[in-house]
Amino acid sequence: MATYSTNEFKPGLKVLLDGDPCVILENEFVKPGKGQAFNRVKFRNLKTGRVLERTFKSGETIEAADVMEVEMQYLYNDGEFWHFMDPNTFEQVAADAKAVGDAAKWLKEQDLCTITLWNGEPIAVTPPNFVELEVVETDPGVRGDTSGGGSKPAKLETGAVVKVPLFVQTGEVIKVDTRTGEYVSRVGK
Amino acid sequence: MLARIRRFFARRSVLEVETPLLGAAVNPDPYVEFFTVPDGGRRHYLQTSPELAMKRLLAAGSGPIYQIGKAFRRGDIGRLHQPEFTLLEWYRPGFTLDQLMDEVAALLQALLPERVAGVTRFTYGEAFREFTGLSWEAPLSALRSKAEELDIPDAARLCGDDRRHWLDLLFSVAVQPRLPASRLVFVHDYPACMAALARCKPADPSVAERFEVFVDGVELGNGYRELTDVEEQRRRFQHDLRLRQRLGQVVPPLDEDFLAALAAGMPECSGVAIGLDRVLMVKLGRRRLSDVLTFPLQEPS
Structure with a gap:
């Protein structure tokens, strides 16, 4: 089993902590005047997204986690699982609701997502930063109002609800930033 | 900065000296790891500080001395640590710890007028x-x-x-x-369990005559009223060597030359080591040592 020693710790390293895959966010080497050195390390748990802090004696080792991030195409949802395919190898994986999490509301068939695989199993799904989705339901806006200055909720084809300017109409396609959940622009057809 | 330090000591009639980086022995402190250098059938040790060699000079009657030189500590790499770094170390025969702290304050205030008030x-x-x-x-x-x-x-x-x-x-x-920020902060009178090579207070042996000096939370130096009792020194070294053995670390030979010098008689004195790379870092308002070094070893990133 591969292990990493504290002097190999660096941001981005994937390790196993209490049986869960984690990524190192920050690593600070601390050494008192004439005392035992230690490392204060911040991790993100890749399954839960929670940030945690741990302290290690310098020289301690922790187990490496077999974690990979792969670009995959979203295929379909069978009611229980979301299915993705690697467009290069045509290999498919099925992610459950826990792994997909909030990404579910942005997933449109054919879109490329980043899938985090741990020992080959999907544990997290990151949607593209920007998605283009059709508005399926919104109040009719005020005609000719293209200046912005007001907003209204709009339901998109994936079920997500975002705030849009008043001039956006049902049936139009809009661009949304999935990291903030905010409307970016209309997309011309 | 280096020129200013040399002028400071020249005015105070402290002699600049140079001691070897490679030694047949090394300070056995279990929390300061050294590099071992194989040389044919022999082993040398890169010095983690010039302390033991400078004390041999003191015992030989050098009088007050200072040195600016490299020191090496294995495994220390981080925002405030590099395995190779520059130390300013000096010894003042006849000085109490108080007098030495005053001298350290005078030097650091002269070097860091923009940082310490x-x-x-x-x-x-x-x-x-x-x-x-x-x-x-x-x-x-x-x-x-x-x-x-x-x-x-x-x-x-x-x-x-x-x-x-x-x-x-x-x-x-x-x-x-x-x-406190933007000041020179001295912390002195350490618990005896952290004495390292400092003397314990004759009036209160639970306290070691040791200080550290900080600016904005960054430790810049460490000073001692030096231990001159050879028997006590030998006990501490042997304790260090046993601890090294228990921790599975490299066990270096006892520095008998240094102990012989102590036995011959080292003058009562106080001494201090200042990390000059950190002083420069603080002076320039940087957060990482690697920002102020030519060609530092990179932290993993």
């Missing part, structure tokens, strides 16, 4: 109490609860039953970052 002194006990609310002699259970309250994970696993580890951890996490 005055000097604050705490005893270790005062600083510890001020920023943790606890005495350093508090029961281990109290130190343990403090670490829990401060949300320091794994503290119990790291420190076990070793008071020194608990004190170091709490000091690094809770005291050091909260020391």
Whole structure:
């Protein structure tokens, strides 16, 4: 089993902590005047997204986690699982609701997502930063109002609800930033 | 900076000296790791500080001496650590620890006029109490609860039953970052378990005559009223060597040349080592040592 020693710790390293895959966010080497050195390390748990802090004696080792991030195409949802395919190898994986999490509301068939695989199993799904989705339901806006200055909720084809300017109409396609959940622009057809 | 330091010591008639980086022995401090250099069938050790060699000069009657040179410590790499760094170390025969702290303050104020506006002194006990609310002699259970309250994970696993580890951890996490800013802060009179090569106070052997000096929470130097008692020194080295053995570390030979010099008689003196790379870093207002070095070893990133 591969292990990493504290002097190999660096941001981005994937390790196993209490049986869960984690990524190192920050690593600070601390050494008192004439005392035992230690490392204060911040991790993100890749399954839960929670940030945690741990302290290690310098020289301690922790187990490496077999974690990979792969670009995959979203295929379909069978009611229980979301299915993705690697467009290069045509290999498919099925992610459950826990792994997909909030990404579910942005997933449109054919879109490329980043899938985090741990020992080959999907544990997290990151949607593209920007998605283009059709508005399926919104109040009719005020005609000719293209200046912005007001907003209204709009339901998109994936079920997500975002705030849009008043001039956006049902049936139009809009661009949304999935990291903030905010409307970016209309997309011309 | 180097020219200014040399002028400072020239005016005070302190002699500049040079001692070898490669030695047949090395300070056995278990928390300062050294590089071993194989040379055919022999082994040399890169010095972790010029301390033992300079003390041999003192015993030989050198009078006050200083040195600017490289030191090497294996495994120390981080924001404030590099395995190779520059030390300014000096010794003052006849100086008390107080007198030496005054001289360190004079030098650092001259080097860092833009960063320090005055000097604050705490005893270790005062600083510890001020920023943790606890005495350093508090029961281990109290130190343990403090670490829990401060949300320091794994503290119990790291420190076990070793008071020194608990004190170091709490000091690094809770005291050091909260020391007054923009001043030279001296912390002196350390617990005897952290004496290293310092003398314990004749009137109160629970306290070692040692100080550290900080600017904005960054430790810049470490000074001692030097231990001159050869028997006590030999005991401490042997204790260090046994601890090294137990921890599975490299066990270097005892530095008998140094011990012989102590036995011949080293003058009562105080001495200090200042990390010059850190002084430069503080002067330039940078946060990482690697920002002020030519071609530093890179931290993993």
